[in-house]
Amino acid sequence: MFQTTHHQPTDDKTTMENVNRIVAEGIAAVEAAQDFNALEQIKARYLGKTGGLTGLLKTLGQMSPEERKTIGAHINECKNQFQTAFNNKRDALNEAKLQAQLAAEALDITLPGRAQENGGLHPVTLTLQRVVELFHGMGFEVADGPEIEDDFHNFQALNIPANHPARAMQDTFYVENGDVLRTHTSPIQIRYMLDKKEPPIRIIAPGRVYRVDSDATHSPMFHQAEGLWVEEGVTFADLKVVFTDFIRRFFERDDLQVRFRPSFFPFTEPSAEIDIMGENGKWLEVGGCGMVHPNVLKNVNIDPEKYTGFAFGIGLDRFAMLRYNVNDLRLFFDNDLSVLSQFSRNKRKTWKEAISDLIKQLPTEFTLDSLYKYKQDLSELFLRNEHIEEKIRQTVQILEKNGDIERLDRGYYRKIRV
Incomplete structure (x- = not known):
């Protein structure tokens, strides 16, 4: 028999007062925050x-x-009030930071202009390219799919039941008609297998995914790469060999220790978490994997009695953090060029660095005329300025004043000092 759910009556006034009290405390804490770290902790x-x-x-x-x-409705209104206060405080801290920076930086209008610097790829993009390159070498092809998914491809086909916590609104972004922003790139595997019809299937599926989460190591939008190999006779041993080879190539360490720790995922059986040994001697989780569940193969019309397969998933943002030794995921998405430019493959030297390097190359005895053999390099640096020697004089003065070339033999630049 069906049972009727009875709701216990609540005291609306008490609940409303509790909501008002919490949001008032939160807004007061936001307004009192002195830095960005404190502000983020208050939001959490x-x-x-x-x-x-x-x-x-x-x-x-x-x-x-x-x-x-x-x-x-009242709680949502209070959340909006808190978010507004948070945004205002964040803007105020940014403005204060900018004003302090402007006050601390002196501007010398006699300095030579800066050449246009080459751009570079985002560290997550560089990491993605590295992952794809390595799996291409193992015979995997890249597959893609939509970022807005229906319930079947994101949940049902992957053996995720209706009552699974991943379906909760606290973890998943829902859009119209029950569709969701995909919570993983596994739907790409489902679409590919349905379209491919028959194994062998060997793909890597990278892309953006979305979950309701935000802190130093999690973001509402992040990047995943999932691998899939379905064929006759594929075993867990194949999975271990493929992933271990990949992870050691990625981190360029042939002696990297890798372990596969038993776990549970609804779409794989058996399942495992993948750990690597960190430099501190502790195990660090880097991904999840397992043998494709027979129900998943049935859902895409592949005979699980004939074919087997393995799947794995890694977080590209986390791999980028490990690769570049970054401890806060949010640095990748703050659009701070002073941070992002450090990861560029084509990073150019500043004009001071370039001039300092050129000075080190000059012979001990030289005249200003001999500097013209460096005109090609210097003209690129100074936007083809014809008065190169004057620029060098100015630059050497600045370098000497800042202590940038004190260690050099003074004979290297004595004849171009004013």
Whole structure:
């Protein structure tokens, strides 16, 4: 027999007062924050997964429909107030940081202009290219798919039941008609297998994915790469060989220790977490994997009695953090050129660095005329300025004043000092 769910009555006034109290405390804490780290911690305390306002939202399921509508609307309004206060404080901190930077930096209008610097690829893009390059060498091809997915491709076909926590609104972004922003790139595998019809299948599926999460190591939008190999006779041993070879090539360490730790995923059986040994002697999780579940193969019309396969998934953002020794994921997406330019493959030297290097190459005895053999390099640096020697005089003065070339033999530049 079906059972009727009874909701315990709540005190609307008490709940409203509790919401108002929490948001007032949160806004006061935001306004008192002195730096960005404190501001992010406050946001997590109130809007994070275990935050105060988030916790109140989770209690709505215990209320009657009328209470849920009234109190839920009030909680959302308070969340918007908190978010507005957070945005205003963040803008104020950014403005204060800019003003302090402008006040601290002196501007010398007599300095030569800067040449246009070459751009570079984003560190996550560089990491993606590296991953794809390595798997191309193993015979994998790249597959792609839409970022807005339906329930079948994102959940049902992957053996994720209707009551699985991944379907909760606290973890998944829902859009119209029950569609979602894909929570992993596994739907690409489903679409590819349905389209391919028959194995062998060997693909790598990179792309953006979305989950309701945000902190130093998680972002609402992040990048994944998932691999799939379906063929007759594929075993877990093949999975271990392929991934171990990949991870050692990626980090360029033939002695890198890799372990496969038993775990659970609804779309693979058996399943494992993949760990590598860090430089600190501790195991570090880098991905998940397993043998493709027979139900998944059936859902894409592949006979699990004839074919087997393995799948794995890695976070490209996390791999980029490990590759470039970055400890805060948000640095990749703040669009701070002073940070991102450090990862460029084609990073050009500053004009001071280039001039200093040129001076080191000059013979001990020389005249200004001899500098013209470097005209090609210098003209690129100074936008084809014909008065190169004057620029060098100015530059040497600056370098000497800043202590950048004190260690050099003074004979290297004595004849071009003013």
